[in-house]
Amino acid sequence: MSAKVSKLLSIILAGSLLLFACQSAAPTQAPAQTEAPQVTEAPEATEAPTQAPAENRVLKVWHYESDTGAMGKSWLAAKEEFEATHPGVTVEMDNTKGFEEIRQTASMVLNSDEAPDVMEYNKGNATAGLLSQQGLLADMTDEVMKRGWDKIVVGGLQTTSRYENGVMGSGQWYGVTNYGExxxxxxxxxxxxxxxxxxxxxxxxxxxxxxxxxxxxxxxxxxxxxxxxxxxxxxxxxxxxxxxxxxxxxxxxxxxxxxxxxxxxxxxxxxxxxxxxxxxxxxxxxxxxxxxxxxxxxxxxxxxxxxxxxxxxxxxxxxxxxxxxxxxxxxxxxxGSGGNLWVVAANSENKDLAYDWIDITLSPKIQTIMGNEGGLPVNANAEEITDPKVQELVQAFKEFSPGAAFxxxxxxxxxxxxxxxxxxxxxxxxxxxxxxxxxxxxxxxxxxxx
Structure with a gap:
């Protein structure tokens, strides 16, 4: 890719995500035409610890993405990265249950001893909002601020990550998205x-x-x-x-x-x-x-x-x-909206590892893999996304962004x-x-x- 085309793609990718962020609405007021922040280089997610607190630990991760899809491929790479930086910790990743099964059984599973530590879950008042009200999801607000995720998941992309009394758009962080859709x-x-x-x-x-x-x-x-x-x-x-x-x-x-x-x-x-x-x-x-x-x-x-x-x-x-x-x-x-959420089970004994997992999936390295595999990452190195087919998707997302209707x-x-x-x-x-x-x-x- 030429330097000129690379620079153009970087501007389009960052600009479309920022435009979408500014167009999304919070429940307390009508959508505002806010000024988009200056496009900058992708912020680094906080570096994960090089050693886990204890050996022989298992982090259970559930999601419902295909291994051949953009998110699935990038999260398999995140698993390798996580285990390399957390000696003695094994990531048990399960994507066999599917969107429908997780949607239907999440409240029961998260209230049991079989709960995963971190799970992909559908965003919105009827899903993540409801589980936050039921006390089944960990409040991640402190971790979000400490690790700087609020600088990565910005503006309207936060709408579906934050809930106040079960209603999205404000309040505490009960989930974190790492892609758009x-x-x-x-x-x-x-x-x-x-x-x-x-x-x-x-x-x-x-x-x-x-x-x-x-x-x-x-x-x-x-x-x-x-x-x-x-x-x-x-x-x-x-x-x-x-x-x-x-x-x-x-x-x-x-x-x-x-x-x-x-x-x-x-x-x-x-x-x-x-x-x-x-x-x-x-x-x-x-x-x-x-x-x-x-x-x-x-x-x-x-x-x-x-x-x-x-x-x-x-x-x-x-x-x-x-x-x-x-x-x-x-x-x-x-x-359309920000993508589905990483949520952490309120009763997880591995919350530290769950937050490290989210951190790694938000890192530019993993986000760039997602972009090159056909996803819409929130923190990629856009100049490294070279596939013309992906560029077609990014352009369509730019056109879509002002009219996001959830x-x-x-x-x-x-x-x-x-x-x-x-x-x-x-x-x-x-x-x-x-x-x-x-x-x-x-x-x-x-x-x-x-």
């Missing part, structure tokens, strides 16, 4: 070319493209409605008609939400229409996120609407066709499951759009913080 459209360039389809820039152009694929016997969008993907498509459609006030009302409780307003009505009706037109399969109700991803990787589907967490894995696993990305056409706002399931405990089941019923045709919105309205208002 957002939802986009992945597309099969070969199928687009074969069927004479250009990358759409409006919703109307997207639907015209999908009509072409349907006419050719293809289902345009790979999805999985038994988990998170389908509800994120619904949210993208809602966001196509949303403004910042609606997002703040829904996510941050600024004012009551009318679930039969233009945006939510459009999202529900358009989702049902997409099923009727064959853009989304009815049998996606029995498919999960993994089914969706493998379907796209097989070359069977022209598009997949999902998050940047797939990016590094697709870089590794797709070999049979060329692919690319674009933001959801026409949207000013899209789902995720649809965040506002209330249990809302994830409510959205999954109600969107499934919408896809099945067992609920009308109005009935689905009624159900979400009731659940949201009964379970949001009062």
């Amino acid at each position: 957002f939802v986009m459209v992945y597309y099969n360039k070969d199928l687009f070319e074969q069927h004479g389809v250009e990358v759409p820039t409006t919703l109307e152009e997207l639907e015209a493209a999908m009509d072409k694929f349907v006419a050719a016997g293809l289902v345009p969008i790979a999805t999985g409605a038994s988990e998170y993907p389908a509800q994120q498509i619904f949210y993208e459609l809602v966001l196509s008609k949303a403004d910042q006030d609606l997002i703040d009302s829904y996510q941050l409780y600024k004012s009551p939400v009318d679930f039969h307003n233009e945006a939510f009505t459009f999202g529900a009706e358009k989702m049902a229409e997409w099923v009727e037109k064959g853009y989304i399969e009815k049998n996606s109700t029995s498919m999960g996120a993994e089914d969706m991803g493998l379907g796209f990787e097989s070359g069977q589907y022209p598009m997949m609407i999902s998050g940047s967490w797939w990016y590094g894995r697709l870089m590794t696993e797709i070999t049979g066709f060329d692919w690319g990305i674009f933001l959801f056409p026409g949207n000013q706002f899209n789902p 995720y649809p399931d965040w506002p209330a405990p249990g809302l994830y499951d409510a959205l999954v089941s109600n969107v499934q019923e919408l896809i099945n045709g067992t609920m009308t759009p109005a009935e689905m919105l009624d159900a979400i309205d009731t659940f949201y208002n009964e379970n949001k913080p009062q």
